Amino acid sequence: METGPHYNYYKNRELSIISAPFSGGQGKFGVEKGPRYMLKHGLQSRLEELGWSTELEATLDEAEFVTKLKKEKESSTGGSSVLDGGVKAKRADMVGEATEMVYKSVSKVVQAGRFPVTLGGDHSVAMGTVSAVLDKFPEAGVLWIDAHADINTIETTDSGNLHGCxxxxxxxxxxxxxxxxxxxxxxPGNLSPKKIAFIGLRDIDAGEKKILKDLGISAFSMYHVDKYGINAVVEMAMKAIHPETNGEGPIMCSYDVDGVDPLYIPATGTPVRGGLTLREGLFVVERLAETGNLVALDVVECNPDLAIHDIHVSNTISAGCAIARCALGETLL
Ligand SMILES: NC(=[NH2+])NCCC[C@H](N)C(=O)O
Ligand SMILES: [Mn+2]
Ligand SMILES: [Mn+2]
Structure with a gap:
C-alpha cells in the first residue's frame, strides 16, 4: 500500500501562491476578488501547516485592471467584440496583457523550482499558467477540470468571452x-491535443464538440463520471495524457471551480447544474497529490460578488481553498 503524499517533482516542498486577479476574460466583475478572498480565508498558513514553505507572488494589479475594465465598458466601443475578419474576442488587448503578466510570474516561480498555485481570476489566465509550466516541463500533461471545455476559437465563440477560449x-x-x-x-500555442484531458464536462458548445472530436481530445463528461466512477475517470485521464508510461509523468491541473456542482460552489460566473459533488471534486486533486506527479495547480472562477447569500461566499471560497489544500496533500495520510 502506497503511503503518500510524496512529491516527485517538488521534494523540497516550496510553493508560490500567484494571485491572478483578472476578470476581463468574461463580462462579470467580482471574479478578480477570488485571490484576495482565498488568501483572507487563510490559504497560505494552511498550506504552511501541510509542510510547504510558501511565498506570495503578485502578477497584475487588481484595482488597476478594474479601472481599465470600467473605462472600457463606458467607452463607445465597450462590449463590442467583432474584430477584423468577423472573428470575436472581447477585450483582447487586456486579456493579452494580463495573461502575459501571469505567464511571466508563473515562469519565474517554476524556473526557480517552486510549485505554482495560481488563484484566478477568470479561466483566461490559464493561457499564462499552462504556457509557463510547459516551458519547464515540456512533457507535462494537463488535466482540465471544468463544466466547460474552454476550447472555442475566435471563430467558433458565440459569447466572444476569452475565458471560453x-x-x-x-x-x-x-x-x-x-x-x-x-x-x-x-x-506559444504548443500544447498538443494528446496532452490534455477534461473532467466534469457538461456544457459544451457545438463548435467545441467538433474540435474535441476532430482533434481526438480525451474528454470525460459527467456521464463518464456517473458511468465509471470518479476514481476510474481520473485513472483514464492520467493514462490519456501519459499513454507511454501508464499515466506516469508531470501533471498540471487547471481547476475551474464550476466543475463542481453549484450546490457546493454557487458563486461562479457560469454555473451548470449536474456537476461533481464536492467529494468527487476534492478526490480528483487528492488522487493527483497521491501520484506525486502534480507540478502546478490553478484554481479559477470564484466570484464572491455573484453570491445571493453570505453563506454562498463562504461555501465557494472554502471549497476553492480546499481544492488547493487537497492538491497539496492535506487529506492523505
Ligand atoms: N471558464 C469558463 N467558465 N468558461 C465558460 C465558457 C462558456 C461558453 N462556452 C463560452 O464560450 O462563452
Ligand atoms: Mn467553466
Ligand atoms: Mn473554465
Missing amino acids: PVSFLMGLNQDIPGCPESLKWV
Whole structure:
C-alpha cells in the first residue's frame, strides 16, 4: 500500500501562491476578488501547516485592471467584440496583457523550482499558467477540470468571452485565423491535443464538440463520471495524457471551480447544474497529490460578488481553498 503524499517533482516542498486577479476574460466583475478572498480565508498558513514553505507572488494589479475594465465598458466601443475578419474576442488587448503578466510570474516561480498555485481570476489566465509550466516541463500533461471545455476559437465563440477560449490558444488553433489579435500572439500555442484531458464536462458548445472530436481530445463528461466512477475517470485521464508510461509523468491541473456542482460552489460566473459533488471534486486533486506527479495547480472562477447569500461566499471560497489544500496533500495520510 502506497503511503503518500510524496512529491516527485517538488521534494523540497516550496510553493508560490500567484494571485491572478483578472476578470476581463468574461463580462462579470467580482471574479478578480477570488485571490484576495482565498488568501483572507487563510490559504497560505494552511498550506504552511501541510509542510510547504510558501511565498506570495503578485502578477497584475487588481484595482488597476478594474479601472481599465470600467473605462472600457463606458467607452463607445465597450462590449463590442467583432474584430477584423468577423472573428470575436472581447477585450483582447487586456486579456493579452494580463495573461502575459501571469505567464511571466508563473515562469519565474517554476524556473526557480517552486510549485505554482495560481488563484484566478477568470479561466483566461490559464493561457499564462499552462504556457509557463510547459516551458519547464515540456512533457507535462494537463488535466482540465471544468463544466466547460474552454476550447472555442475566435471563430467558433458565440459569447466572444476569452475565458471560453484558453485551450484553443494553448494549442495554437487561432494563430492562422485572419484577425487574430496581436495582443494574444505571445501565447506559444504548443500544447498538443494528446496532452490534455477534461473532467466534469457538461456544457459544451457545438463548435467545441467538433474540435474535441476532430482533434481526438480525451474528454470525460459527467456521464463518464456517473458511468465509471470518479476514481476510474481520473485513472483514464492520467493514462490519456501519459499513454507511454501508464499515466506516469508531470501533471498540471487547471481547476475551474464550476466543475463542481453549484450546490457546493454557487458563486461562479457560469454555473451548470449536474456537476461533481464536492467529494468527487476534492478526490480528483487528492488522487493527483497521491501520484506525486502534480507540478502546478490553478484554481479559477470564484466570484464572491455573484453570491445571493453570505453563506454562498463562504461555501465557494472554502471549497476553492480546499481544492488547493487537497492538491497539496492535506487529506492523505
Ligand atoms: N471558464 C469558463 N467558465 N468558461 C465558460 C465558457 C462558456 C461558453 N462556452 C463560452 O464560450 O462563452
Ligand atoms: Mn467553466
Ligand atoms: Mn473554465
